[in-house]
Amino acid sequence: MKLFSYYKYFDKINLLTIIFTTSMIRSCLSIMASHTKCRTGTYPRTTINRFLVPDDKVNWSTEYKDYEPPYYTSPATYGKPWADPDIGSPNFNPKWNNLDGNISRQSYMGEYQIVTGYPLNPIGRTGIRGRGILGRWGPNHAADPVVTRWKKNSSGELEYDMHKKKILQFVAIKRQDTGEWALPGGMVDPGEKVTTTAVREFEEEAMNSLVASEEEKQQWKTKFKDFFSKGIPIYQGYVDDPRNTDNSWMETVAYNFHDDDGSIVGGFKLQAGDDAVGVRWVDIKPDLRLYASHTNIVEEVLKKHMA
Ligand SMILES: *[C@@H]1O[C@H](CO)[C@@H](O)[C@H](O)[C@H]1NC(C)=O
Numbered sequence: 001m002k003l004f005s006y007y008k009y010f011d012k013i014n015l016l017t018i019i020f021t022t023s024m025i026r027s028c029l030s031i032m033a034s035h036t037k038c039r040t041g042t043y044p045r046t047t048i049n050r051f052l053v054p055d056d057k058v059n060w061s062t063e064y065k066d067y068e069p070p071y072y073t074s075p076a077t078y079g080k081p082w083a084d085p086d087i088g089s090p091n092f093n094p095k096w097n098n099l100d101g102n103i104s105r106q107s108y109m110g111e112y113q114i115v116t117g118y119p120l121n122p123i124g125r126t127g128i129r130g131r132g133i134l135g136r137w138g139p140n141h142a143a144d145p146v147v148t149r150w151k152k153n154s155s156g157e158l159e160y161d162m163h164k165k166k167i168l169q170f171v172a173i174k175r176q177d178t179g180e181w182a183l184p185g186g187m188v189d190p191g192e193k194v195t196t197t198a199v200r201e202f203e204e205e206a207m208n209s210l211v212a213s214e215e216e217k218q219q220w221k222t223k224f225k226d227f228f229s230k231g232i233p234i235y236q237g238y239v240d241d242p243r244n245t246d247n248s249w250m251e252t253v254a255y256n257f258h259d260d261d262g263s264i265v266g267g268f269k270l271q272a273g274d275d276a277v278g279v280r281w282v283d284i285k286p287d288l289r290l291y292a293s294h295t296n297i298v299e300e301v302l303k304k305h306m307a
């Protein structure tokens with residue numbers, strides 16, 4: 001199924017949303033600034049142990065004389081279009097803390113420091129240096145869409161939980177690497193709020209199962225365009241991700257796309273796609289456990305709808 005380019009519509013998210021985002025950032029920073037997943041055990045896909053960083057030594061401004069973390073940059077990333085060369089390579093002149101051509105090297109956490117040529121993780125020490133398995137030195141930008149609906153039974157009637165409350169559901173995908181359920185997010189270019197991964201699932205459902213005529217296709221395209229331009233900002237900032245290092249880290253923008261009456265994306269059953277990645281509607285329950293910081297994001301969405 002061909003992907004439609006919805007990107008061009010997302011920069012039109014209106015001024016109100018932008019203002020709202022700015023105030024959200026302040027109130028939400030505490031969600032993920034804890035920085036624990038990227039301080040323990042071995043680095044993903046390696047046998048390299050992180051150097052021990054006690055809680056009171058995370059902050060760069062606290063002296064840690066014995067700190068000698070291993071250096072690791074995955075050989076598999078070299079030469080990839082999404083990956084930077086080594087620091088100090090000829091012709092590699094990154095514009096730190098700026099928009100650098102098609103790459104945003106700006107952090108949602110404010111200006112990050114550059115020490116001996118290397119960007120410093122804004123939260124602090126991680127026990128490992130280098131680029132790891134991430135593509136960019138400094139911030140690596142992703143978007144995590146939270147697409148939600150109210151749960152209905154097979155007759156199309158709203159379902160309620162034991163406390164007689166409506167049940168919020170969101171779209172989750174099963175990650176092939178860890179087997180965990182996660183938001184259908186991905187890396188984004190500057191200005192993008194949602195990835196094609198997120199909309200593709202719905203497009204496939206709509207086009208394969210429902211659409212007959214060219215006219216209907218156009219109608220669905222219009223509906224999707226509209227739906228995915230009305231995201232509510234949930235979080236914007238650092239992500240406590242196991243891939244983070246002292247010099248490379250994940251940041252995300254999470255938007256909630258809510259289909260209140262179930263008329264747009266809410267009507268789709270979401271079968272697993274042919275790329276063998278499971279996709280489904282998942283009930284948001286207190287014991288929900290998701291990949292990386294996705295649990296926190298989904299909890300924020302639930303709070304908003306239940307308030
Ligand atoms: C940015 O991306 C566009 C489209 O892929 C490409 O044509 C352009 O050359 C890129 N610009 C830079 C500075 O990399």
Ligand SMILES: *[C@@H]1O[C@H](CO)[C@@H](O)[C@H](O)[C@H]1NC(C)=O
Pocket residue numbers: 059060061122123124
């Ligand atoms: C690290 O400590 C400094 C000085 O106490 C403080 O200003 C800064 O906010 C701390 N950084 C973090 C990420 O907590």
Ligand SMILES: *[C@@H]1O[C@H](CO)[C@@H](O)[C@H](O)[C@H]1NC(C)=O
Pocket residue numbers: 153154155156157158
């Ligand atoms: C769906 O819920 C409605 C209202 O609670 C109920 O009347 C109906 O029987 C339910 N349908 C099924 C298939 O469970």
